[in-house]
Amino acid sequence: MPFQTTIERPVATEGTGLHTAVKSHLRLVPAPADTGIVFRRVDLDGFEIEAHARNVARVSYATSLMKKGVFLCTIEHLLAALYSCGVDNVYVEIDALELPMLDGSAQPFVEMLNAAGIRRLRRRRRYLKIVRPLELVEGDRRIGIYPADEFRVRCFVDYPHPLVGRQEVELAVNRATFSHLLAPARTFGFVKKFIGLRAMGLIRGGSLDNAIVIADDRIMNGPLRFDDEFGRHKALDMIGDLALVGRPLLGRVEGHKAGHALHTQLVTRLLADPSLWIETTFETSAAPVEHSQPQGVTRAELHPSD
Numbered sequence: 529m530p531f532q533t534t535i536e537r538p539v540a541t542e543g544t545g546l547h548t549a550v551k552s553h554l555r556l557v558p559a560p561a562d563t564g565i566v567f568r569r570v571d572l573d574g575f576e577i578e579a580h581a582r583n584v585a586r587v588s589y590a591t592s593l594m595k596k597g598v599f600l601c602t603i604e605h606l607l608a609a610l611y612s613c614g615v616d617n618v619y620v621e622i623d624a625l626e627l628p629m630l631d632g633s634a635q636p637f638v639e640m641l642n643a644a645g646i647r648r649l650r651r652r653r654r655y656l657k658i659v660r661p662l663e664l665v666e667g668d669r670r671i672g673i674y675p676a677d678e679f680r681v682r683c684f685v686d687y688p689h690p691l692v693g694r695q696e697v698e699l700a701v702n703r704a705t706f707s708h709l710l711a712p713a714r715t716f717g718f719v720k721k722f723i724g725l726r727a728m729g730l731i732r733g734g735s736l737d738n739a740i741v742i743a744d745d746r747i748m749n750g751p752l753r754f755d756d757e758f759g760r761h762k763a764l765d766m767i768g769d770l771a772l773v774g775r776p777l778l779g780r781v782e783g784h785k786a787g788h789a790l791h792t793q794l795v796t797r798l799l800a801d802p803s804l805w806i807e808t809t810f811e812t813s814a815a816p817v818e819h820s821q822p823q824g825v826t827r828a829e830l831h832p833s834d
């Protein structure tokens with residue numbers, strides 16, 4: 529799609545935040561070209577926070593934004609849906625400090641976008657095309673971004689739990705692949721860590737309805753939607769964090785036991801070093817790429833856990 533997009537008509541939902549347990553109303557509203565994804569705290573006179581790496585707040589448990597002291601958290605599932613479905617411009621009106629968790633996946637957001645419709649605008653898209661690799665390593669965790677003619681992600685997770693273990697997901701990200709292969713994958717949490725997280729004031733809104741809960745020997749609220757739902761959810765989270773680039777990417781991202789902190793560091797370092805990328809429209813240098821882009825559900829290599 530060489531042209532920018534927005535949504536056709538407003539759509540709304542409501543629900544409770546995972547960490548704060550605060551109830552919020554969320555509304556997506558069409559926005560003009562070159563707006564990007566902009567949150568509006570309608571409970572604070574419409575204060576705007578752009579979904580951009582420069583506004584990232586340094587917290588580890590969820591992707592959060594902070595601008596002039598105004599905070600907004602758990603934005604990654606909505607951003608993953610908007611970014612993967614190719615919505616470049618939208619206002620996200622929200623009346624609380626955390627987005628609703630809904631069922632813990634990005635599926636409800638994809639359904640909202642289906643209901644809203646996607647409208648093409650006249651302005652061309654400006655892609656960020658990776659021309660030199662960038663890798664970040666932190667102990668046994670790492671993330672890298674490499675040149676590619678489409679947006680691809682590869683995500684490897686390894687949890688010391690017999691029901692999770694190692695899972696690896698790789699796919700070209702577009703509306704069809706995201707909707708079918710990643711969006712339904714839910715957030716997950718371990719019973720063992722529950723008390724510690726609660727003591728830190730987190731997951732106050734967590735329940736068996738908005739996260740997969742994993743006990744020592746069983747899934748408390750199965751069945752799983754995919755055998756490797758955990759790896760798929762982490763790939764979803766990674767895409768949501770990459771959306772903070774603020775523009776569509778042409779590049780391949782590989783995460784190895786990475787998390788929000790590494791994902792957002794990659795975005796910040798990438799944007800800070802213009803020798804790593806070029807800005808392009810399909811009209812110019814990347815024209816042949818558009819025709820080679822696979823249609824519909826494309827190749828998705830999904831490796832079951834070892």
Ligand SMILES: [Zn+2]
Nearest residue numbers: 604715761765
């Ligand atoms: Zn998540």
